[in-house]
Amino acid sequence: MNRDTMLAGGIAVVVAVSLLAATVVPGAIAQPESDPVRSGHLDIQEVSIAPTAVSGGTATLQVDTRLEHWGGESENVTVRVRAVGLESGLVETTTETAVEPISGEREVSVLQNLSVERAGGYRVETAVYRDGARIADGSTEVRGVGTLTPAYARTDVRFHWQSGDGFPPIEYTVRNAENDRATLDVSTFLTNEGDADSEELRVVVTARQADSNVVANRTEVEVGTIRPGRTATPSVELTVPDEYNYYLDAVLWKDGVIVGTARSVANLNPTETVRTNETVREVGIKVSDFEDGDTNRGARETTASSDADGSVPGFGVGVAVAALGGALLLARRQS
Incomplete structure (x- = not known):
């Protein structure tokens, strides 16, 4: 038996054993992975606040949170925004918005409305969650909310x-x-x-x-x-x-x-x-x-x-009588 015949026989034996092992022992031969999706990265790029509806007692603040995203796809993302009174430290109102899945390298704008009392100032706090875990947060302050003019007075x-x-x-x-x-x-x-x-x-x-x-x-x-x-x-x-x-x-x-x-x-x-x-x-x-x-x-x-009626409003007969009495009294004193 020559050398080439022996090499071919060895390869055949190896292939046969591998096939037998794959049949008898599941998972003996690793299957190639199907390109798993990696989670993306999110961060707060900017938060801007502008008044929208203003009434006599309340003001609606529109909060625009711009999220910067890169990497894989991000799912189950929510943005929570709340307004905290600067003087009292009490939470005035809170709102939460679910974000559609994000993929690729881009910015996403999330618009939310906060209705607050038209007075004082507020600290607007923004937090980003993915799968219930906080991954980014930030805050900004607004003052002079009471100076906003209601729509009916503009x-x-x-x-x-x-x-x-x-x-x-x-x-x-x-x-x-x-x-x-x-x-x-x-x-x-x-x-x-x-x-x-x-x-x-x-x-x-x-x-x-x-x-x-x-x-x-x-x-x-x-x-x-x-x-x-x-x-x-x-x-x-x-x-x-x-x-x-x-x-x-x-x-x-x-x-x-x-x-x-x-x-x-x-x-x-x-x-x-x-x-x-x-x-x-x-x-x-x-x-x-x-x-x-x-x-x-x-x-x-x-x-x-x-x-x-021939008279002038605001000056009655009493004024004339008072003036005449004053003149007589003054004349008597001078005499």
């Missing part, structure tokens, strides 16, 4: 000239002055700073006696729609007792909600003046000058009633 219309440039947001002229009464033509300036037409608005203007805060007169005017980048100049007439100084307050209303305020002054007393930021002083006033005045009526209605 408007792009602003009182002009309130930036400290020296111009008053409200101005007036004296249209008429007689019988110790002054009729003021009061106007203000409203600018639409937005990109669309404004809502239907109205302005309520009040003349408030500077030393006592007594409302001398109040009226309102419809503003209507203001085009983008345009300024409207609504004006009203207010009739008030003469020889007093007044704060002129303008309040901007939108659908029953105050959306803006402005203040200026009207100095009708030639011996003293007031400023908008001045502390109220105690100065003697005649309350009777402001009696019998319905502050809810408009200036035109007040003027019409004056012409009808």
Whole structure:
């Protein structure tokens, strides 16, 4: 028997034994693995927070968690987000979101909403879980949640000239002055700073006696729609007792909600003046000058009633009697 024949016979014997072992002993010959899937890697790349819906009592914060992924496929991933009060340390609210399986090298955005009280500040904590085990976490803080403007109080219309440039947001002229009464033509300036037409608005203007805060007169005017980048100049007439100084307050209303305020002054007393930021002083006033005045009526209605009965609202017979008695008493003392 030559050498080649012996080698071939040996190989045949080895193959036969291997086949017999595979039949008799399961698993004797290892089967090739079918390319097992390796778990991917996840990390928090960025967390951004933006307000969405804002009401009078609550604010909804949208939390955008961007997850960085690389490697194999990641399954059974959840993201938990909670808001913790900065001052109290109490958990305000918590939400949890399941994430679809992630594969490849990419970023994934997970959006979640947190509804919190519209006050103070919060620490927003984010945690990433896979198969119930935490694999990444982080936190960020938001402050000034109470300064967010509710949707019902938003408007792009602003009182002009309130930036400290020296111009008053409200101005007036004296249209008429007689019988110790002054009729003021009061106007203000409203600018639409937005990109669309404004809502239907109205302005309520009040003349408030500077030393006592007594409302001398109040009226309102419809503003209507203001085009983008345009300024409207609504004006009203207010009739008030003469020889007093007044704060002129303008309040901007939108659908029953105050959306803006402005203040200026009207100095009708030639011996003293007031400023908008001045502390109220105690100065003697005649309350009777402001009696019998319905502050809810408009200036035109007040003027019409004056012409009808021949008297001027706010000054009754008592004022004249008091003035006559004072004059007689002064004359008697001098004599």
